[in-house]
Amino acid sequence: MQIGVPRERKTLEKRVAITPEGANQLVRGGHTVIIEAAAGEGSGFSDEDYRAAGCKIAKTLGDVWNNAELLVKVKEPDPSEFEFFRSDLLLFDFLHLASLPEVASALLAKKVTAFAYETLQTADKRLPLLEPMSEVAGKLSVLNGSYLLLSQNGGRGVLLGGAGAAPAGHVMIVGAGIAGRAACSTAHGMGAAVEVYDISQEKLAALAKEFPGIRTVISTPESLMHGCSHADLLIGAVLVPGAATPKIITREMIRALGPRRVFVDISIDQGGCAVTSKPTTLDNPTYEVDGVIHYGVCNMPAQTPRTSTMALAAQTLQYITMLADLGAAKAIHQSSEMKSALTCFDGKLTNKPTAEALGIAYAAPAV
Numbered sequence: 001m002q003i004g005v006p007r008e009r010k011t012l013e014k015r016v017a018i019t020p021e022g023a024n025q026l027v028r029g030g031h032t033v034i035i036e037a038a039a040g041e042g043s044g045f046s047d048e049d050y051r052a053a054g055c056k057i058a059k060t061l062g063d064v065w066n067n068a069e070l071l072v073k074v075k076e077p078d079p080s081e082f083e084f085f086r087s088d089l090l091l092f093d094f095l096h097l098a099s100l101p102e103v104a105s106a107l108l109a110k111k112v113t114a115f116a117y118e119t120l121q122t123a124d125k126r127l128p129l130l131e132p133m134s135e136v137a138g139k140l141s142v143l144n145g146s147y148l149l150l151s152q153n154g155g156r157g158v159l160l161g162g163a164g165a166a167p168a169g170h171v172m173i174v175g176a177g178i179a180g181r182a183a184c185s186t187a188h189g190m191g192a193a194v195e196v197y198d199i200s201q202e203k204l205a206a207l208a209k210e211f212p213g214i215r216t217v218i219s220t221p222e223s224l225m226h227g228c229s230h231a232d233l234l235i236g237a238v239l240v241p242g243a244a245t246p247k248i249i250t251r252e253m254i255r256a257l258g259p260r261r262v263f264v265d266i267s268i269d270q271g272g273c274a275v276t277s278k279p280t281t282l283d284n285p286t287y288e289v290d291g292v293i294h295y296g297v298c299n300m301p302a303q304t305p306r307t308s309t310m311a312l313a314a315q316t317l318q319y320i321t322m323l324a325d326l327g328a329a330k331a332i333h334q335s336s337e338m339k340s341a342l343t344c345f346d347g348k349l350t351n352k353p354t355a356e357a358l359g360i361a362y363a364a365p366a367v
Ligand SMILES: NC(=O)c1ccc[n+]([C@@H]2O[C@H](COP(=O)([O-])OP(=O)(O)OC[C@H]3O[C@@H](n4cnc5c(N)ncnc54)[C@H](O)[C@@H]3O)[C@@H](O)[C@H]2O)c1
Pocket: 118, 130, 131, 133, 134, 135, 137, 174, 175, 176, 177, 178, 179, 180, 197, 198, 199, 200, 203, 219, 237, 238, 239, 240, 245, 246, 248, 265, 266, 267, 268, 269, 270, 297, 298, 299, 300, 301
């Protein structure tokens, strides 16, 4: 199969979908990999590395899309890429369509067969392609948040680990999944006073066991309100797979946080968990509401492209290989994981939570 890999277009996005090593594996398997010039540069992989791996280097974005049977990228297509959509194209990347209706409309109109990394689910309900990026974003959320808490950055001037007689700063993490756990591990390691909120008692118990000294709390409107009244850094790490994030942080809770506190909403890529959440970009990452510094970057792992590319590509390669070896129909029949990733097929939305979030009729995949 002809596999295309474009350079990412999102602001400061420097990840790339396939490493030279992964590309070489695909080439050895009889496939052709066409990668756009400089696509890997931000992750430390040169065109020469890809050429040595057996890839073809394409000069333009159009050369990649137009020659690809399977187009693999990291983030959802940029509007500049919509013109290349066609009905015999397979697309595999992060889609986040629940919060991107214009991307959904464009894919459906051109009947692209699109698979989403973030909904691909294993039999034991894990999301193996979202997990590595959630881990990176969780760790970065504490680094970004602690930086914004510095006085010169508009923050309250709190050092999360405290010092001497000065108490530790309070970090409130909502969501005890992969991103929440990673945030907890980083904040705990820094010596912060950490509180984690979730609706799953089981997940909270596992974190309490792993990180002695943290506080775990069942998430309710009342408990969240109380937490916000003393947090320095609030981190949103909530997910309902495929669906828009529930807006569980209210305007009153944001007011209760108070001026110069920081809110990092990791869940912004699915719409965000606060009524005040809105997406921002890495070149202009923050805005204020009621004096609270909001950070809503949808591609946080792009800050560490080398690590993120290697972590993501290690997980995606087996599924890219499956799609390339079998084609869409066979892959969906043989693999329940591939079927769970199918989001658009023949002009229809085949992921139920996404369809519900967008108010578009859901259709079971007729493959
Ligand atoms: N901004 C970025 O760059 C970036 C990068 C990676 C992941 N993400 C996003 O981070 C979010 C979290 O991903 P994850 O992999 O950790 O998901 P996860 O499924 O592992 O964890 C989500 C947690 O949210 C909890 N939850 C659901 N409803 C809740 C509620 N009402 N109150 C409290 N907790 C609730 C779930 O029980 C679960 O433990 C997702 O939206 C994901 O897309 C964003």
